[in-house]
Amino acid sequence: MHSHKDTLLLTPEEMGQVDRAAAASGLSSYGLMERAGQAVAACALRRFAGALRFVILCGPGNNGGDGYVAARALQAAGAEIAVHALGDPAALRGDAATAFGQFTGLVAPLADYRPRTGDVVVDALFGAGLARDLAADVVSIIESINESAIPVLAVDLPSGIDGRTGAVRGAAFQAAASVTFMCRKPGHLLLPGRMLAGALEIFDIGIPERILRAHGGEIGVNAPATWRDVLPIETGAGHKYVRGHLAVFSGPATATGAARLSAMAGLRAGAGLVTLLSPTAALPANAAQLTAVMLKPIDGEGDLAALLEDARLKTFVLGPGFGDGERARRYAGLIASGERRLVLDADGITAFRDGPQALFDLFEGPAPRLVLTPHDGEFARLFPDIAKNSPLSKIERAEKAAARSNGVVVLKGADTVIAAPDGRALVNDNAPPWLATAGSGDVLAGLVGAHLAQGMPAFEAAASAVWRHGEAGRLAGEGLTAETLIDALTGLDQLK
Template sequence: MADDLAPAASLQAWWGMHQEIDTLIITPRDMGRIDAAAAASGLASYGLMERAGQAVAAAALRRFPGAHRFVVLCGPGNNGGDGYVAARALEAAGAEVAVHALGDPSALRGDAAIALRHFGGAPRALAEYGPRPGDVVVDALFGAGLSRDLPDEAVQVVEAVRRHALPVLAVDLPSGIDGRTGEVRGAAFEAVATVTFMCRKPGHLLLPGRTLSGDVEVFDIGIPGRILAVHAGHVRVNTPYVWRLAEPQQTGATHKYVRGHLAVFSGPATATGAARLSAAAGLRAGAGLVTVLSPTDALFANAARLTGVMLKDVDGEADLAALLEDERLKTFVLGPGFGDAGRARAYAGLIAAKGRRLVLDADGISAFRDTPDALFGLFAGGDTRLVLTPHDGEFARLFPDLAGDGTLSKIDRAQKAAARSHAAVILKGADTVIAAPDGRALVNENAPPWLATAGSGDVLAGIVGAHLTQGMPAFEAAASAVWRHGEAGSIAGKGLTAEDLPEAIPPWPAA
């Protein structure tokens, strides 16, 4: 029996490993270590380059069958070596190929020099390239390791290709994109598609690199997963695989208090809509009970629009303190439409003192702009009980030094902010990053562009609160909420408003 089960168990382990690899995001520095470790393990480094270049050629032929000519632009390093392999493979397939090199090809060393020798042709200078109709550009100038501005000679070619609206297939990453930050270094190609190797890099997922990379194909060139696992950092793509084991489990004994009680603070009578959006999302995302905590002057405005969500008047610290005596009330959302900075700080203090969980959003974040360390001190130590959901402007109010540091990527900023605040941080945007105090980080990619609408963030805060109150750890609650929020945007479709989102929140994904 054991022998019969062994193949299935091995397959499951293999599949699990490759699912993990599929989620990895590798920085250029770590990719350099992986390449070195692969060579040290006995893998022929030129063999890896050969497989990479062949993959680029295959993608070029598949994607552009009508190309009149493939123009391969080769740089002075290993990215250029990939280009020479691709050029040779394209010629062998019968395509017309022109190769142009940046710098002196005779100065190439190592695998790139071998690739040039196997190509056998004489590349022309990069400056000699003259675009013509029917060209497809294969960009092998610089890969993900670029950390300086493009040289003027390359910038001129980028501009010429753009003027002629020629399609570009990028090797590893469009030249001009910083592989660590996703930023444009002076100028950059805008690719129809990018072929990268083993894993995606931050520049494929962070803006504007994500937009400029086009469709990203990840090709396995043969580096073992064990080497990737040893040298990879703690950054992943946000997918259910990462957090599925933390999903709330429903059993026959489940009742509404097991699923958790979530409370959302309302703003004054003229600003109640944001809290109701959060509350509706929290209920739809799985909280067993949701209560809007409303100032007295807003009770009628809220009562007229709430059905499944309960309502409770809270007019100050004494009211909240009394409410906190109920141990079943575990999680709070504070900030959407709240308005009163002083009261927000006081409420956060009471919630922290009672050991409850808090999602701090919008006005709740801005309330601590002058005293961020006071907020961080409230939730320091122990399990992470605070989730912060800032957009870039709100992030700068709590972390002005991190926001102003141009050397940091968005991932770096979120990681440092999470460590400083002892919070799970959702740094929002089209390339939302979720970070934990221990250094783990995820980059989200499933949110459609039409999700950027007023009130969308209020819905996200409610989903986070629902996940927290069902017992999920803060980081996993935040990451899964961001993913379900993105799925809701796709389900609701183009033209959605925030009011459409709660009903579009999907069930938990199948395991």
């Protein structure tokens, strides 16, 4: 059974609100800290059974309080421990002070720690709430531990990772594993935080899900539970037009491969018909490579306008290998009329770099009909001011771009973010590293187009396509090509 917290992402600020609401509801805040610290200790003993000594590094806040609880639990389990504190533990306040008061062992200054063989470090210096650069002395300690290759178990997030953005604030531990509580934070999924957090364990410390729901925002983890209810329903009464007609624009004769990848991906992803709209000069190159995908000559606006008279043709992919920026702008203008939907990728995005607002105005309306699929460089061409706003997280950049563009933004990368104009956003986490290969983005554009053609709302169509793309990459395995990625696409029934 799906639980909301399985896919929920809470920013550090929202998690603070949850903690305060939990205490206001009658839950013991120190009881929550006790359960958190006990969970850390249990994880340490389970994951590092051969450790000769657990070294708990405790910070000046509640993360340090979790550390003191973990130290007491590890000591009670018979493990050898050493505790080192950043700052004066006597200055702790609230629950952290209570946790320190219940720990009866010795506490040495952080600067006194020297790594030794057999150590496992429990990092309880700073949690997900870190939003400033670390002091030089803390950076030095982190770097020395990283260089020693001693295993690190992080409490919440590796110290040095900004929990809102995933950025490194001066230096950060390379953790073997992290233990967080109730749900993930953006820093667990956004790079580089995701690469530094190691294996992630999420422990339920007893905060009711209703409180998480009340204080959680509109961001989450991209997973089938978030969109499976709007997947197309396949019945025996269906036919090819019911499953949607997708049209993909081809580039010139010397650059036809990208569009064919999009078209083939769209067909494999479930569109009932896929037509490649090709310049006449490129027809021979395309015809030699296509069988199930149909081919239609389109040499200008007149040809496209005539094609658009077919009311069944409502979904288009424009950009992969297209090349001609002026023609791309004219085509987008024609497609925008009516209720047609457009996936704009690659050269289609670049075509509007000098006037992105003209594109956004074309697709203004209550329900998004435009899906943009930029990588970081393409994103900066349409949204230069947002791209340069370094304090923003990747999630926040995508959210602002979606609101401005009246469209769904798929900001690609190993930590792809899908954002809607209404503020919803999902972070994808199932893409293997070998998915970064030539043509992979073209396949994704075709997937999004196929889902749109089958009637899915734009946000869910994009999110499910991104997840399906990652799953196909996992199934295809290391060394995949764009062609084998298409072959690995599973059916819609596997997404439910």
